[in-house]
Amino acid sequence: MNAGRSTLRTEVPHPLTARRLVELRTSRGWTQEQLAEHSGLSVRTIRNLELGRVLNPRRSSLDLLAQALDVDDAREPPPDDRPGEGVPWHGPRPPAGSVVGDLAERERLAHAVRIDRLTTFLGPGGVGKTRLALDTGARLSRHFPDGVVVVELGDLPPERVPHGDRTAVVLRRVLRHLDTHTAAAPDDGHHRDPRFLVVLDNAEHIPETTVGASRYLLAAHPGMHIVITARRRLTERLGINQEIRPLPVDGAGPGAPAPAVELLLRHIGPHAGADHDPASVTELCRRLGGLPRYLEFAAERLRTIPVRVLLADGPSVDLLRSNDHALLRHQRSVAEGIRWTLDLLTEDHRSVLAWMAASMARRWFTLDDVAAHAGPGFPAAVNPLLPFPDLLDTSLVVCDPQHRYRYRLAPYVADVLREPADAR
Numbered sequence: 001m002n003a004g005r006s007t008l009r010t011e012v013p014h015p016l017t018a019r020r021l022v023e024l025r026t027s028r029g030w031t032q033e034q035l036a037e038h039s040g041l042s043v044r045t046i047r048n049l050e051l052g053r054v055l056n057p058r059r060s061s062l063d064l065l066a067q068a069l070d071v072d073d074a075r076e077p078p079p080d081d082r083p084g085e086g087v088p089w090h091g092p093r094p095p096a097g098s099v100v101g102d103l104a105e106r107e108r109l110a111h112a113v114r115i116d117r118l119t120t121f122l123g124p125g126g127v128g129k130t131r132l133a134l135d136t137g138a139r140l141s142r143h144f145p146d147g148v149v150v151v152e153l154g155d156l157p158p159e160r161v162p163h164g165d166r167t168a169v170v171l172r173r174v175l176r177h178l179d180t181h182t183a184a185a186p187d188d189g190h191h192r193d194p195r196f197l198v199v200l201d202n203a204e205h206i207p208e209t210t211v212g213a214s215r216y217l218l219a220a221h222p223g224m225h226i227v228i229t230a231r232r233r234l235t236e237r238l239g240i241n242q243e244i245r246p247l248p249v250d251g252a253g254p255g256a257p258a259p260a261v262e263l264l265l266r267h268i269g270p271h272a273g274a275d276h277d278p279a280s281v282t283e284l285c286r287r288l289g290g291l292p293r294y295l296e297f298a299a300e301r302l303r304t305i306p307v308r309v310l311l312a313d314g315p316s317v318d319l320l321r322s323n324d325h326a327l328l329r330h331q332r333s334v335a336e337g338i339r340w341t342l343d344l345l346t347e348d349h350r351s352v353l354a355w356m357a358a359s360m361a362r363r364w365f366t367l368d369d370v371a372a373h374a375g376p377g378f379p380a381a382v383n384p385l386l387p388f389p390d391l392l393d394t395s396l397v398v399c400d401p402q403h404r405y406r407y408r409l410a411p412y413v414a415d416v417l418r419e420p421a422d423a424r
Helices: 018-028 032-039 043-050 059-068 103-115 129-143 166-175 207-220 259-268 278-287 292-302 307-313 334-342 347-359 367-373 388-393 413-417
Strands: 118-122 148-152 196-201 224-230 240-243 397-400 403-409
Touching (some): 018 129, 032 043, 103 224, 103 240, 129 148, 259 278, 334 413, 347 388
Parallel strands (some): 148 196
């Protein structure tokens, strides 16, 4: 009877996972090119394996990688997201308290930073790029034993303003913290390049400077990885771009607040939930677009103003601000943040936005709507299609998540554009 019975063989998954492969390679201080040379596999294969793009990798390929990395046990150790003890940290540290949001998304960002030597966190002002970059630095610090360096770029004047050699300024701010002569030596005696993680924060107004400085640093320091935060894309040809999205306002499980609501209540303080109607709090988060900085501004007001009063007011843009002078000026209020982004654009872009604020400020629209209504008040010399990529890139115009080609102005953009010119 057993002669006709087939036996199902279940192959044990190879212990060399994508995450473990990255960890072993970076612990050696090797680039993907160096691992390819040692293993005989192509760089493309290694990159796809590390990104998890190969669903059923060949076991022989994984064996070659394990052999090249000289490991007897490739199993992944238990997760450990604690910052590396004794790792030098230069610059602002992550704020106290855990980051609100999807843990899996934070792990994905950390994984991307470990794989690629240059990663840009993109998103609108106030979406939390800096907080996530610092969180990523803390989570990965044990993999960069020679230090994490955080450099603020938001205080530099924009590139349209003459200001000497900005690239040299950025490089000085980074290099003064790098001591390559005291790099920690690996236990196995193998030579490796010093491993640093550098965060270049608030770079949207100096794109050429930031890209130029990054090229130099990556070439001069093979063990360095860089994270850039910016409100718009700086390059598509160097590194990878990771879009940072606002916190969800809906969708949490039963009895658990949505991430945006959780952040707002956390900033209000103890017993916050008892003083505010949950539906009103959710509506406030929705009006603020789930943007963490906007929610923090609202939380300051909710300590003295009931949520129903704040909703009845809008809340108006002039209420959404902070007196925290540790922040850069464009980070202290919603209005200043929008003005900062507007300054990145040309006069034609601002003219089109002003027309939108007057014609279709609080409704969804399509490009067909723009073309149909581009009459009086619309800049005569501007093709309505040309400004859209830049307006979307800076998140002053946002897409409808349910309809790809439907748009609207981001919260409070119309309010700022309606201000008298001398108030901006």
